[in-house]
Amino acid sequence: MTDRETGLLERWRAERPMYAAWGNFVAATLTDAVAREIHPTTLELFLRIPIKPRTKADPSLLAKAFRRGKPYADPYNDIEDKVGLRFVVLVSADIKIVERVVNTCPKWTAVRARDYEEERRQRPYEFDYQSVHYIVRSKDELTFDGVAIAAGTPCEVQVRTILQHAYSELTHDTIYKPSVQASPEVKRSAAKSMALMEATDDYFMKVREWLDAALAPSREVSAAVDRLYRSFTGLEPQSSPLDMLLIDHFGQWAREGFEVELRQFLDDKGFLADRIRERAPVDLLFRQPAVLMVYWAIKVAPRSAPENGPLTDEELAPIYSDLGLARPVAQG
Template structure:
């Protein structure tokens, strides 16, 4: 294939590749939300957007880098790509599962940094997971703006790996750049520190998971109870964790049963929650059930330790017939 033929074909198919990249991005983000209940706006540390290669970059790669492609147009599989940047290496595994479970593409791993570390444990170099995902007929039929058998590169990195890549991609490892041995040594040291920092961060996360387990378990219980008793979907904002953290010493194995008994004896609590939930943020949160129980069991301490304004807890005290002065 001559350069002019390559360019003509690319110009005619560029939009199709862009549509395919957009489909891959949206599908991965949707499945992350569904499988892991993730807020992708928080989970992904850099916005993921499909990127279509510039024509000049494709021509350089196809004809002027000594790659010796047998069929340069079809052999170049990163004409469109999507990058996902996460915080920790364990987060990469979630995206791996989504990529490998989809019915809309066939996949192959182009790079796997964990495998590379096993093969060359003494080497500290660029790290990332690269997939090539190729559209299936099912994907083409579902979308209608691209055909089957289109490749898209999916890159998955941690935030620190991304920073390393941004620094070194063009400045160090491109053939046109003659990086000094000292510069390359600095890069290797930086990657070693990145691996160490990731391990330390994972250790921190494991410790936090242990400490936060009572709050996480209580939140799941309260969310389900709110759905069952109030009969509507609650909001689950960070306000819930904020309140549970303030009163974490009151969370125990008996909480579920005590809350059930409390609500059965006081049906007016649920009625008031339903009425106020229409226009009051607090009453749309599952933790409001916990607040009612605390206010009933220990009104004085609950009021003293209440982390927000008195006006926000006073209606709950009033519902329970607890005087504003005790």
């Protein structure tokens, strides 16, 4: 090992904890901001792969600094991806959400190091590796997890779709590395797969647009009952898949002006807040914002609302009782 390699590694080993802390800070800050941006969608649905900041291994850092033919004037400081993290999302439109968060965080400066959309505009007939890369640098010195982080410390943030990620995992370490000379047939097949991925992403986006339009009424009802549940009960809802099942079924009784009418209904029956608070600790149904929709639908259509619905007679019984209604007897 040469003196310059030894010197670089000594500095890297001393500063690696700082870079690791900076990567963890960037990951935590971005995930919190993205979660706010996409609410009520959850991070578990938005992110396809868990975020895991990684620092460069010693051999990888040495190879990049001295063995890859890049004319670094100052190898240690010029290498900006000593720590990095990756956001993997479903479709290309989701990349824009992460980019917006990256670019608006006040804790760092962000410079786009690679933009696949710009590369496609410049070379429209080529189908190649795609990803958005940013370098974010801390604006000021800060401390995270008990570790001091110097101002200007860089972290690479990659943002890509799950299809782009799959392509990169398959090909990027082989086809595009100078140590491997892939045959023209392999390169051609890789280009065709990238072209297919772009087309697939376009189709995914069209499907999402159709689904978003189809689900828009349900989402409006969901947002309304979520707001009212908080203000009416004073509880923080714990939404689960049951919530959407309730919205999908009982939401058909949400007509125009529904939120105003539901608010008036709740004002008239303020005692329901006590009933919900009493049952919420032991019954998942009463921790769902859509339970308000269930009350409303049964009040509007006591006979037809529960038909073919997701709730059993036993689950519906306290709601009918609260409203002073008798549960309709099924006709046999």
